[in-house]
Amino acid sequence: MARMKFKSAITVSLVKEACSGPFVFQGNLKRSCAQAAKFGFDAVEIFPPSADALDAKKLHLLLKRHRLKVAAIGTGAGWLRHRLTLTNPDIEIRNQAREFIAQIIAFAAGFSAPAIVGSMQGRVEADVSRKQAESWLAEGLIELGKRAGSCGVSLLYEPLNRYETNLFNRAEDAAAFLARRKIRHVKLLCDLFHMNIEEASIPETLRAVAKHLGHIHFADTNRRAMGFGHLEVKPIVEALRDIGYDGYLSAEVLPLPNPEAAARQTIRAFRKLTND
Numbered sequence: 001m002a003r004m005k006f007k008s009a010i011t012v013s014l015v016k017e018a019c020s021g022p023f024v025f026q027g028n029l030k031r032s033c034a035q036a037a038k039f040g041f042d043a044v045e046i047f048p049p050s051a052d053a054l055d056a057k058k059l060h061l062l063l064k065r066h067r068l069k070v071a072a073i074g075t076g077a078g079w080l081r082h083r084l085t086l087t088n089p090d091i092e093i094r095n096q097a098r099e100f101i102a103q104i105i106a107f108a109a110g111f112s113a114p115a116i117v118g119s120m121q122g123r124v125e126a127d128v129s130r131k132q133a134e135s136w137l138a139e140g141l142i143e144l145g146k147r148a149g150s151c152g153v154s155l156l157y158e159p160l161n162r163y164e165t166n167l168f169n170r171a172e173d174a175a176a177f178l179a180r181r182k183i184r185h186v187k188l189l190c191d192l193f194h195m196n197i198e199e200a201s202i203p204e205t206l207r208a209v210a211k212h213l214g215h216i217h218f219a220d221t222n223r224r225a226m227g228f229g230h231l232e233v234k235p236i237v238e239a240l241r242d243i244g245y246d247g248y249l250s251a252e253v254l255p256l257p258n259p260e261a262a263a264r265q266t267i268r269a270f271r272k273l274t275n276d
């Protein structure tokens with residue numbers, strides 16, 4: 001059987017409020033794409049303030065010039081800037097959250113890329129039952145999954161560690177939720193940083209959720225570039241090969257000690273681990 005080929009991606013944030021977040025390049029899409037290409041990445045993962053803040057025509061030209069793809073587009077600014085979530089008790093806020101994400105889904109689909117629901121999932125708020133919060137999350141993901149499917153792409157749902165949400169922390173629980181609630185066109189984004197906190201075994205979990213897996217955030221235990229922490233990553237890559245994963249390993253990592261060093265370390269680790 002032909003060997004599966006992984007794809008490399010690096011994060012670019014255009015959101016000022018996220019300057020201390022796990023984004024390698026920040027603030028200037030033109031310069032960030034040039035740098036991503038210079039280091040040899042296949043794609044960029046973009047974290048924009050909103051869909052409106054991006055210019056599709058300019059982005060197509062920029063990607064063409066640098067032979068890059070869009071790996072995914074994050075929606076977290078909806079939470080960071082506007083405090084919108086899919087599980088807020090106020091229906092107006094839930095609706096605004098859906099609209100914010102829907103616009104990013106439509107924009108990303110123009111680049112054959114998925115949008116990501118991470119922090120926009122929210123949490124089980126005080127005075128809300130878990131059952132109710134899960135139902136709101138399921139309703140949101142069902143509708144947004146339909147939108148993604150009708151544009152020919154998937155939507156990515158990301159379980160987060162316990163310090164960021166109390167909804168789903170473990171990938172198998174999230175996969176069971178997607179199946180139980182019949183949520184279509186939604187795949188799992190497995191972030192190795194969150195998994196290191198929550199999973200008993202990352203390789204075994206990846207094998208168990210194989211059919212739901214859509215994207216990987218490629219980060220070490222300390223949220224730094226792969227190799228700058230202590231993650232045992234070889235068995236993880238072996239598991240990804242065994243399950244036939246051929247998607248992105250996308251570096252959602254801190255720009256430490258500086259963006260260039262984080263990018264260089266990521267691509268070095270990517271090549272060494274994958275021989276790609």
Ligand code: LER
Pocket residue numbers: 021022118119158160164191217252
């Ligand atoms: C989003 O992809 C994520 O992993 C969050 O932990 C970032 O705050």
Ligand code: MN
Pocket residue numbers: 118158191217252
């Ligand atoms: Mn992540």
